[in-house]
Amino acid sequence: xxxERFVSRGFVGKRRGGxxxxxxxxxxxxxxxxxxxxxxxxxxxxxxxxxxxxEGLVKEKISWTWQEFLKLPMQTHVVDISCVTKWTHLDMKxxxxxxxxxxxxxxxxxxxxxxxxxxxxxxxxxxxxxxIINGQSxxxxxxxxxxxxxEHGGPARMVVPxxxxxxxxxxxRGIYLTEKDKPGFWESAGYHNRGDPWKEQRYWND
Ligand SMILES: Nc1nc2c(c(=O)[nH]1)N[C@H]1C(S)=C(S)[C@@H](COP(=O)(O)O)O[C@H]1N2
Ligand SMILES: [Mo]
Numbered sequence: 241x242x243x244e245r246f247v248s249r250g251f252v253g254k255r256r257g258g259x260x261x262x263x264x265x266x267x268x269x270x271x272x273x274x275x276x277x278x279x280x281x282x283x284x285x286x287x288x289x290x291x292x293x294x295e296g297l298v299k300e301k302i303s304w305t306w307q308e309f310l311k312l313p314m315q316t317h318v319v320d321i322s323c324v325t326k327w328t329h330l331d332m333k334x335x336x337x338x339x340x341x342x343x344x345x346x347x348x349x350x351x352x353x354x355x356x357x358x359x360x361x362x363x364x365x366x367x368x369x370x371x372i373i374n375g376q377s378x379x380x381x382x383x384x385x386x387x388x389x390x391e392h393g394g395p396a397r398m399v400v401p402x403x404x405x406x407x408x409x410x411x412x413r414g415i416y417l418t419e420k421d422k423p424g425f426w427e428s429a430g431y432h433n434r435g436d437p438w439k440e441q442r443y444w445n446d
Contacts, residue, residue: 263320265437268328276391283360283411293414297349312337317378319401322437334399336380339372352417357398357409364424365407404435
């Protein structure tokens with residue numbers, strides 16, 4: 241059966257051509273499950289106290305309330321996700337706001353090179369700015385056409401599909417831009433600093 245191919249406004253699909261097995265990074269197995277993996281309890285922040293911020297090395301801190309965030313342009317993103325616990329789930333359908341869209345609102349300091357995504361509950365994860373721009377990441381509000389479930393990071397989570405899933409901060413509340421890289425929660429605990437599944441960058445010495 242040929243793969244369905246369609247393009248419509250606001251639809252962003254990264255379909256690698258070819259067979260499914262060619263889309264599974266080394267050491268991973270295919271699943272259709274969506275397991276929950278959280279380092280702590282699920283936080284429940286009331287939406288009227290929720291904000292998303294861009295701060296750190298920006299001329300002015302930017303902040304959206306939930307109501308403001310909902311007015312931003314959303315896109316559908318169909319992406320393959322790989323977790324360091326070795327599952328890979330193909331064609332996961334999310335809806336969210338591209339980090340490119342968000343960063344258009346901020347005036348970045350030239351020295352800004354790295355970001356730390358931070359979450360309710362205290363989770364953090366770091367990455368180079370070059371890993372979140374140019375269509376590579378988004379803040380998801382929906383998964384599978386439904387509001388993102390609290391255990392999967394609802395109301396909003398960052399998704400960085402090309403890196404292992406621990407880089408996709410659940411309950412995300414903002415990004416902090418820095419000049420120097422600063423390891424986040426799992427990166428400080430022995431996980432790889434970058435986490436590229438195609439290079440099997442699982443732990444710090446991989
Ligand atoms: N805030 C927060 N984000 C997080 C985590 C977490 O514990 N807290 N766990 C990470 C890890 S290790 C993984 S594998 C994925 C799991 O997401 P899921 O529970 O939706 O599968 O979320 C990532 N983002
Ligand atoms: Mo994980």
